Amino acid sequence: MSQSLSRALQILIELGEGERSLDQVAASLEVHKTTAMRLLHTLEADRFVRRDDRQRYHLGSRLFALGTAALSQHAIRDVAQPHLTRLAAETGGQAVHLAAYENGTAIYLAKVESTHSVRMYSRVGLPAALHATAVGKVLVAGLPPGEQEAVVAGIDFRPFTSRTIPDAAGYHEVLARTREQGWAEDAAEHEDFINCVGAPVRDEAGRVVAAVSVSVPDVILPRDGVRALVPQLLAATEAISADWAGRSS
């Protein structure tokens, strides 16, 4: 679409991984230094990028402001936050995530860290695998049929563990079950020894607007034990849906 803009966005994404020099940026974009320079200068003028005294480029301060603004524009986050915290407490301090569908991906919008010192690879703003997480399944299952098909066709069924769903056929079955029962499971399909359950948040019209999941390491609770958390999960998502429906009043 817009080549130069698209390149500039790639620069920002790359700078998100760490500082770069002009030549490094130019090399990874596969463009001439001149081109990279002008993009960087434009970004710098609006504080999207900053240069340190060693001439290395970093993400600029404008992104702080936009980052928090972006968070507050996902209004569902504010509505859900107290419920997420409560859900985490009720389930014994497990990790709780809120995610929403956006543009072919599921994105974590909020996270309550587990009180058990277990590391999970997730972070607010990063995408969640659509085929290997409970929130991913819930969000895809809630898409209108047309879009759903397109999205599933675009999924790379890359395995994370030995239990990751390997293909579209298996995935469609899971989606059907998810719709029937109103919640989804992730049985160590994304990270070994971690089971999750997830359920949808819906708006007044019944459309899925977000998904909530609870993640529990095997050592704390076996898979059946995690399933037993579903009623509490559903109570939370229903409460969020209710708050969401009544928000503008």
Next chain:
Amino acid sequence: MSQSLSRALQILIELGEGERSLDQVAASLEVHKTTAMRLLHTLEADRFVRRDDRQRYHLGSRLFALGTAALSQHAIRDVAQPHLTRLAAETGGQAVHLAAYENGTAIYLAKVESTHSVRMYSRVGLPAALHATAVGKVLVAGLPPGEQEAVVAGIDFRPFTSRTIPDAAGYHEVLARTREQGWAEDAAEHEDFINCVGAPVRDEAGRVVAAVSVSVPDVILPRDGVRALVPQLLAATEAISADWAGRSS
């Protein structure tokens, strides 16, 4: 420099203020709908922008991730954080700010909220007025002489209160005093009834890399009382400078 990129950045900045339609974006950029559309589509493809079901454009989820990445790339923030918290506690729960100079402006990098329920107009990521805040004075006073002059020449001495420094002449005096005494004051120059003191954080070479300030409403402490906080402020900034110098080991 790069026109299309620059326009796209304006879009992001504007979306930071709230949702917009395609026509609104095109109007405020003063370009044709087509142009705005292609920029928005490119931004959307990389999740910098998202469209809701009513076709309104919002900031996208990529900005969450970049926002937090940008914060963590300002390493001074992590070094300073514990000291800021302690300083706030030592001074009786006052508001404490950390700011750094970037590209002609001072930007708030971190903030400890006051425990008194006083609202201050500041937020992480937003710029601080160079001529009307303690951090602004400290940061400008610490610039190399050449750059300092250029920056002062670019300042718009817009008054915020009746005590705001009105011109460059007065400002230069204040900068000289700031350098001599090693700290700066803001005597209700930015917000009525709020006094601040600020001091620099320096690197190994003595260059100013950031500034810390304490802000106190008149009702809590008069101006002399705020000045009495300077020793604690300096202790904090010196501790941060020391940590900063020894960080890479």
Next chain:
DNA sequence: TTCCTGCGTTGCACAATATGCAACGGTGAT
């Protein structure tokens, strides 16, 4: 000293790329 290597910058010629226009296709409100 001199020679590197790595960083960013400038000026210029070319054409690829972004732009504006005009017309179209929806959807929802009046």
Next chain:
DNA sequence: ATCACCGTTGCATATTGTGCAACGCAGGAA
């Protein structure tokens, strides 16, 4: 039925972004 609003498409034009080559500058090595 009509209007207002929102987004989309195709196309001709020249503005705009691009690549090249040469330059400046600093720091380190020899």
